Amino acid sequence: MTQTAGGTSEVRTPLDVRTVLVPASDAAAVGALVDLLPAEAPLSWLRRGEGLVGWGVAASVRTTGPTRFSDAAKWWSETTALATVTDEVEEPGSGLVCFGAFTFSDEPGSADSVLIVPEVIVGRRGDLVWVTTVGDATASLTATTAPAPPADLTFADGALNGPQWMTVVAHAVSRIEAGDLEKIVLARDLIAEASAPIDPRWPLRRLAASYPTCWTFHVDGLFGATPEMLVRRERGLVTSRVLAGTIRRTGDDERDLALAAMLAHSSKDLEEHEYAVRSVAEALEPYCSSMNVPETPFVLHLPNVLHLATDVAGVARDGESSLELAAALHPSAAVGGTPTPVARALISEIEGMDRGRYAAPVGWMDATGDGEWGIALRSGVIDGATVRLFAGCGIVGGSDPQAELAESQAKFVPVRDALTS
Ligand SMILES: C=C(O[C@@H]1C=C(C(=O)O)C=C[C@H]1O)C(=O)O
Structure with a gap:
């Protein structure tokens, strides 16, 4: 049952949902959740082996344009109100759950936004493992056959090549120095082409293994391992992990530690970071009765880069769902810029590509509205034998186009390596 929100009213079939706990004796035998996924339309949200995987489509909705979040939220309220749910686990992520991915831009473009209710969901949190089924679906908890690697993969420039993109960055710096705005995030894309359709489980398994502290996701062709949590709502507590300010790792631990110290004191990176934190804190404030915003960032170590975090x-003050909070926060200055409206307009004017679902909320939500929405970074979009990869960089006054190009290369590494090695 796929619907387009805002369209004609359709007869909705109420969902019959059942969550059962996997007995502790069997839970240990359930291996990595990512290994349970079938090749056909897998859904994933995993970190350190915990999280949710799903498959099958019990219901879905597609939305576009400036009302894409509110249309999806309305559909979710209606869907949850109609459903019959038996849930013996009652953890965030048990019972009725949807996965979702949204577009970056308000402009209708090549991609749309989507919420999907899987037919089967398997969740793990600590020692708990549960299975949710919708309707007559049955769940198998055995590992599926291993996916094959992408065949004969080649990479090519996307919308702009490196020198063209550096010209765009230089232009943005001149606009910042002229006082038009303070920060803008500019992205670029690469196109990977295989000789046969790509099985998303190949990069997913590799990303989950190589980037355990990131959230490894796949929703409707959009996949990646993001280190950035736009918003999580769990039983009244709202949290967000803001990243901005990046240094590439060298592979030499001692040099990387020195780089981490440099990053923590770099005025350019601290400025870029401050804009991002302020945008999140200001957007969350109306929805929270009390807030904690640390004054100093920490350095987050990932295998490819270091980030200020x-x-x-x-x-949470009232009952806004995690999706409503994500809508209020998007786009934070970590992926848009400051001031937001000026940065958004300049992105569409000079970036030269359609971001689709890159740098927008991706995640899941349950029937209570609890959920996690990451920012779809370190990501790509699979379409048959083609993958479009994305990477972007925060630009402030004084940013060097050559250094930003190198930073974007480092941000392509997770998906690039997951496809190839
Ligand atoms: C835009 C991306 O990353 C964002 C930009 C960062 C920066 O410019 O330092 C750091 C983390 C993210 O907030 C990306 O990975 O594509």
């Missing part, structure tokens, strides 16, 4: 936390 700040964990913002708040207590």
Whole structure:
């Protein structure tokens, strides 16, 4: 049952949902959740082996344009209100759950936004493992056959080549220095082409293994391992992990530690970071009764890069769902810029490509509205034998186009390596 929100009213079939706990004796025998996924339309949200995987489509909705979040949220309220749910687990992520991915832009473009209710979901949190089925679906908890690697993969420039993109970055710097705006995030794309359709489980398994501290996702062709949590709502607690400010790792631990110290004191990176934190704190404030916004960022170590990071936390004031909070936060200055409207307009004017679902909320939500929405970074979109990869960089006054190009290369590494090695 796929619907287009805002269209004609259709008769909705109420969903019959059942969540059962996998007995502790069997839970240990369920291996990595990512290994349970079938090749056909797998859904994934995993970190350190915990999270949710799903498959099959019990219901879905597609939305576009400036009302894409509110249309999806309305559909979810209606869907949850109609459903019959038996849930013996009652953890965030048990019972009725949807996965979702949204477009970056308000402009209708090549991609749309989507919420999908899988027929089967398997969740793991600590020692708990549960299975949710919708309707007559049955769940198999055995590993599926291993996916094959992409065949004969080649990479090519996307919309702009490196020198063209550096010209765009230089133009943005001149606009910042002229006082038009303070920060803009500019992205670029690469196109990977295989000789046969690509099985998303290949990069997913590799990303989950190589980037355990990131959230490894796949929703409707969009996949990646993001280090950035736009918003999580769990039983009244709202948290967000804001990243901005990046240094490439060298592979030499001692040099990387020195780089981490440099990053923590780099005024350019601290400025870029401050804009991102402020945008999240200001957007969350109306929805929280109290908030904690640390004054100083920490350095997040990933295998390819180091980031300045700040964990913002708040207590939810009212009943806004995690998706409504994500809509209020998107796009934060970590992926848009400051001021947001000027940065968004300049992105569409000079970036030269359609971001699709890159740099927009991706994640899941349950019937209570609890959920996690990451920012779809370190990501790609699979379409048959083609993958479009994305990477972007925060630009402030004084940013060097050559250094930003190198930073974007480092941000392509997770998906690039996951496809090839
Ligand atoms: C835009 C991306 O990353 C964002 C930009 C960063 C930066 O410019 O330092 C760091 C983390 C992310 O917030 C990306 O990975 O594509």
